[in-house]
Structure formats: structure tokens, C-alpha cells
Amino acid sequence: MPERIISLLPSAAEIVRITHDFPATIQKLPILTEAKTKFTTSADVDKQVSEALSQGNSLYNLDTETLKALQPSVIVTQDLCTVCSIDLVTVQRVALTMKPNPPKVVTLNPVSLGEVLDSVIAVGNAIGHAEQAALVRQSMEARIQKCRDVAQEAVQKAQESGQEYKPKRVMFFEWTDPIYPAGHWTPEMIEIAGGVHPINPPGHHSARVTSEAVVATQPDVLIICPCGLDLPATRKEYNQLMEKSWFQEMAAKATTIVLVDGNQMFNRSGPRLVDCTEWLVMLLHDRPDFEPPGFPWERIK
Structure with missing residues (x-):
């Protein structure tokens, strides 16, 4: 049976190409989370977030009934930022109630560009596409190296002209x-x-x-x-x-x-x-x- 994958994190969804807004061709897929905050101004959103977190409240609603009905084998989420996406504990609690075969919960917590690349491998391994994930990472690393090369060329040109x-x-x-x-x-x-x-x-x-x-x-x-x-x-x-x-x-x-x-x-x-x-x-x-x-x-x- 193919993996049935749910991503509750936009960046992870982009890795498996099922996000609700990128690419635009899959906008009809179900959206399972909704932010409780409403954007008005930056200052007001900061106030909404601070008040919710101080009371121990989640900043997102999770459509648990739809999630269960979709019967995922893998759920991809995160534990890095409670402001950016649904919190990990809520996801784990729901997954444990999905008997007799609870889905595997994959959590991503990258804090550096290298760890973002690691996330590609982690998702690929979890959904049975390890080989493709390795190729994607290799391509991303090559593009990043080209960026480093341009920066190094700028340093070398300055040095060759006797400038700092x-x-x-x-x-x-x-x-x-x-x-x-x-x-x-x-x-x-x-x-x-x-x-x-x-x-x-x-x-x-x-x-x-x-x-x-x-x-x-x-x-x-x-x-x-x-x-x-x-x-x-x-x-x-x-x-x-x-x-x-x-x-x-x-x-x-x-x-x-x-x-x-x-x-x-x-x-x-x-x-x-x-x-x-x-x-x-x-x-x-x-x-x-x-x-x-x-x-x-x-x-x-």
C-alpha cells in the first residue's frame, strides 16, 4: 500500500509537494489546521500571540475528525515554533487515538540550512522515497555551493585589487x-x-x-x-x-x-x-x- 501522508507544516508539505498554496495545482486538498489569530497589524498580532501563550493555549485549531477520516500512515509536523504551526503534543495525542494502526509522526526541527537539508532526507525516508530525497538534497547542495562561489569570487576580486x-x-x-x-x-x-x-x-x-x-x-x-x-x-x-x-x-x-x-x-x-x-x-x-x-x-x- 502507498503511504498516505498528511503534512501539518507548510515547509514539510513543500518537500512532499502537497501544500495548500504551493504549488497552486493542489489547492483542493483538505486543510486541517487554522490559525486562531487574525492579522490586523503586527503589534496586534504580537498581543494576540502573547496572550494565548501566557494562558497555555494553542494558536491553531486542528480538524481532528477529518484527519482521522483520511487514515494517514505518516503525519509530518514540527516542534520548533508554536507560533508557526500546530504544536507537536496535540498531534501526538490525536495520533495515539487512531487505532489499531496509529500513524507514524515525523517531527522536523531545523534551525540551520544544513538541518533543513536533513529534513528532506527525513521526510524522504519516512514516506519511502529515500533515493529521490538524496538526489534532491544533492541538487540543493550544488546550488548553495554556487552561491558560496559568487561570494568567494567577490572577496578574491577585492584582494587582487588591493582592497579590503x-x-x-x-x-x-x-x-x-x-x-x-x-x-x-x-x-x-x-x-x-x-x-x-x-x-x-x-x-x-x-x-x-x-x-x-x-x-x-x-x-x-x-x-x-x-x-x-x-x-x-x-x-x-x-x-x-x-x-x-x-x-x-x-x-x-x-x-x-x-x-x-x-x-x-x-x-x-x-x-x-x-x-x-x-x-x-x-x-x-x-x-x-x-x-x-x-x-x-x-x-x-
């Missing part, structure tokens, strides 16, 4: 109010592409920071990419940032300001992180040949 290579200083907004800079794999990707993310270097979780700390990094590049927000919502958040004097002054000094669809890109720990790394190479080194087709972004400056 100065990587562009990036401020990546993972959330705008309050301010959360990029964490987990994103700072690592910025460095692979030849930049630097001084406010939160690789190997750290995203944590709330002050506007003074952001300004102190003197960024050359501002990337506004709030987790879970599409481009229209991101534009609104950018406009609200531009109403603040500290951001206006920083934006005036920056050489580059861009908006990115944070619902699709950077914030999902799946295969499209390689696209994001290539996009960073395009942005930081003016290499349009590295821009992935259809990448959802907008240049402000």
Missing part, C-alpha cells in the same frame, strides 16, 4: 512591531551569499530587539519580510515603519530597501530556502542571473 572586502550589512525584519530580526537559518544564508547580519548572527533564534539596536548596526540593506505576510500586507507594514523617525533616517542612509513575501519565502524551512539564498546573491552582488523565476519581491530603493 567589506560585506554588505543587512538588516532583515522578520517582524516589524515589535522588531524581530531574522534568526535560525536566514543569517546563515545571508553570510553564504556574501553579506553579514550583525544584529543576529548565524546560530541564534530570533529575539525581540529595540529600534536603537537596529539603527546601531548601520545597515546597507534593509529587507522587510514579516513571517506569514504576503506582499500587500508587507507594504502596509513598511509604510507604518516609514512613519517612524528612526526608520526614516536609517532608510535614507541605506543603499537598498526591498520587500519580500514572508508567507512564501525565508520563513518556511523547506526547499525554497535555496531560492532565497540565490535571490540574496542577486541582491547583494547585482547578479540578475541568480534571481529565481517568479520570486515574490519588490524593490523600494
Whole structure:
């Protein structure tokens, strides 16, 4: 019997190609989770999340009846972020009630780009496609290496001309109010592409920071990419940032300001992180040949 797979994590769903919004051809498949929070503004969502977590409440509803009716043999979920997806304990409890053959629960918790690649192998092994998963990982690694090569070429060119290579200083907004800079794999990707993310270097979780700390990094590049927000919502958040004097002054000094669809890109720990790394190479080194087709972004400056 073929594996019957349910993914409760968008990034894992992209690995097995059954996500509800990417690719668009499978939008008719059942959606089993629903966020309890409703987006209004960044500040209000932060308040909703804080209140729910302080009371020990989950941020998502799980359609347990439909899940059971689908009779999965494998459920893929995560235990990294309670804000991003249904929590692991809830999934495990439901799985244990599915007698006589409870589904196997595969949990993914990547915090680095290498661990995202490991997730591809873990999912492939779980669903009986280990060989294909190994080939996918090999392809992703080759593309990442090409990004490293471009960054190294920039360093070598500077050295050959007798100059010091100065990587562009990036401020990546993972959330705008309050301010959360990029964490987990994103700072690592910025460095692979030849930049630097001084406010939160690789190997750290995203944590709330002050506007003074952001300004102190003197960024050359501002990337506004709030987790879970599409481009229209991101534009609104950018406009609200531009109403603040500290951001206006920083934006005036920056050489580059861009908006990115944070619902699709950077914030999902799946295969499209390689696209994001290539996009960073395009942005930081003016290499349009590295821009992935259809990448959802907008240049402000």
C-alpha cells in the first residue's frame, strides 16, 4: 500500500509537494489546521500571540475528525515554533487515538540550512522515497555551493585589487512591531551569499530587539519580510515603519530597501530556502542571473 501522508507544516508539505498554496495545482486538498489569530497589524498580532501563550493555549485549531477520516500512515509536523504551526503534543495525542494502526509522526526541527537539508532526507525516508530525497538534497547542495562561489569570487576580486572586502550589512525584519530580526537559518544564508547580519548572527533564534539596536548596526540593506505576510500586507507594514523617525533616517542612509513575501519565502524551512539564498546573491552582488523565476519581491530603493 502507498503511504498516505498528511503534512501539518507548510515547509514539510513543500518537500512532499502537497501544500495548500504551493504549488497552486493542489489547492483542493483538505486543510486541517487554522490559525486562531487574525492579522490586523503586527503589534496586534504580537498581543494576540502573547496572550494565548501566557494562558497555555494553542494558536491553531486542528480538524481532528477529518484527519482521522483520511487514515494517514505518516503525519509530518514540527516542534520548533508554536507560533508557526500546530504544536507537536496535540498531534501526538490525536495520533495515539487512531487505532489499531496509529500513524507514524515525523517531527522536523531545523534551525540551520544544513538541518533543513536533513529534513528532506527525513521526510524522504519516512514516506519511502529515500533515493529521490538524496538526489534532491544533492541538487540543493550544488546550488548553495554556487552561491558560496559568487561570494568567494567577490572577496578574491577585492584582494587582487588591493582592497579590503567589506560585506554588505543587512538588516532583515522578520517582524516589524515589535522588531524581530531574522534568526535560525536566514543569517546563515545571508553570510553564504556574501553579506553579514550583525544584529543576529548565524546560530541564534530570533529575539525581540529595540529600534536603537537596529539603527546601531548601520545597515546597507534593509529587507522587510514579516513571517506569514504576503506582499500587500508587507507594504502596509513598511509604510507604518516609514512613519517612524528612526526608520526614516536609517532608510535614507541605506543603499537598498526591498520587500519580500514572508508567507512564501525565508520563513518556511523547506526547499525554497535555496531560492532565497540565490535571490540574496542577486541582491547583494547585482547578479540578475541568480534571481529565481517568479520570486515574490519588490524593490523600494
